[in-house]
Amino acid sequence: MTAHLSTSRPPLPPFDHDSALIKVRAAEDGWNGRDPAKVALAYTADSRWRNRDEFLHGRQEIEAFLQRKWQREHDYRLIKELWAYTGNRIAVRFAYEWHDDAGQWYRSYGNENWEFDAQGLMAVRHASINDLAISESARLFHWPQGRRPDEHAGLTQLGL
Template sequence: MPAPIIKPPFTEETARAKVKAAEDAWNTRDPDRVALAYTPDSDWRNRDRFIRGRDEIRAFLREKWAREQDYYLQKELFCFSDTRIAVCFQYEWHDADGQWWRSYGNENWDFDAEGLMERRQASINDVKIAEADRKFRGKR
């Protein structure tokens, strides 16, 4: 049975729970599951890409996780209001050649009354790391 959707208005407790639920969902690397957290016409900016709707979200995530292998993400609540949440995050992954990366970023989220994300804006930077420098070893 899926967990209940956390709806606005957010409190510190529910905002933290929303961030943890997003982290857990993204770490499944299941595009179908992740896409259900967004409105059918959700509007995204991810780095330099603009994505609209669940079908494009699913396609984007399939491509992302095919490229970003052994992906593991951690999110942290930055701030929130009644219908918005901002997070800082970092994740590690390796490419097809075995090069490890740590990606750092910030996201701004806007939610509808039902707790689905209407808009997501993500700014992300990637840093090459040595395999020995991984922080999240064994987290999967």
């Protein structure tokens, strides 16, 4: 059974097109902020994740995972795009760019399936991700660290 917080995380399910877009952008903004503790609050206390080959349970594991992730993925910038929605579920596709300690740049592509509780917290997240080594000159995500500017192209406009 999902543990609930006393506060909600709008927009709440059931989602329509506009509310799903808002939810996707809020998730993108949170991840681009790279604050593991803050990002973890968007998930239920007992949220279940599959991220690549890792299976996580609960905010504490999510926060620890994100700390490890952003310690090794430098200059991280992410774009998410709504793929589909229904009821309390949203599917997104995404790409993010980052480099490792040696300076090798990557573009990571993936898909996520999300399920939300009645308070709008994510209870389930399944992520499938592939990494592609790229040259620094092939990078497409050049905004300053943090939130993607509204005028910056999305995945479809970038041909991704």
